[in-house]
Amino acid sequence: MRLNRMSLGLFIAVAFVAGIIVSPRVHHLIGEAHAQAPAAATLQPMMIDLVALKHGDLPGTPNPEMNSKGLVTSDNATIAIQSGNVAKHNHPKTDEIQYIIEGTGAMWLGNERKEFKPGTLIIIPKGTAHGGSIVTSGPVKAIAIKIPPQPAGDTVFMN
Template identity: 60%
Template sequence: MRQNIMVLSIAVVGAFVAGIAVSPLAQHAISTAHAEQAPLAPAVIDLNTITHAMLPKTPYPELNSKTLVNTENATINLQSGNVNKHIHAKTDEIQYIIEGSGSMWVGGELKEFKPGTLIIIPKGTPHAGAVVANGPVKALAIKIPPQGKDDIAFVN
């Protein structure tokens, strides 16, 4: 009996020490995860000064993009370039054209755009740039809810 109590005491002390050792690592992992969706902070961003070359490259050869706002409800990215025709099954997308002009597929229609154009793309709607008349095209892309990494399917 006394031996069982001693083994239990050692196990409890060992668990306590392990908890203390792991705690900073766990706190760092949690804080890092929350840093990706930090609360909004006041900011002023001059979108006209940001060029295509200044934006990070993406896995899509013609598209550069930078996330400007990331919340649990939506994201806002500054995008420049193009992606082949695709859909987002779970995400609504709203694009506001800042710079450039041309036409893009929205559903089954080719629609013209220019600076100041607002393009509303409900989830499940095929969309893609088709012709750039004056570029590069730079747009704010608002995704509601934030687009998951698996929420893109390319279509013909």
């Protein structure tokens, strides 16, 4: 019985958080960060083979070590595939979730160096330092989810 109550409580908490993430009305109430986000396209059903996408297949970025391609844009979040490395930084207005698909190494997460490997899920609350990876096998390829969509100027590089 205790396990069922705990499972029910966990389910309710996850459902509540999911409702906040997907509710445009809640994001409207949050304010300016949402207003500055890029306009969203209508979502289309699709399947994407992320394993088949290689570093060189992805468009370059201003960071010469990072390639990235946006996959999904909505009013509430963006999802991109990233390959490469970026210096230690934070996002003051955007939460980020990364899922490592390929590559191993260590990166800054807050004030600690944390190891990662394929299958690692990295939760990065807004304002948390991250990046500056030491790659032991790579390039590192990850899915990056930004909530809400990252506004221009929301990357602050750190020493």
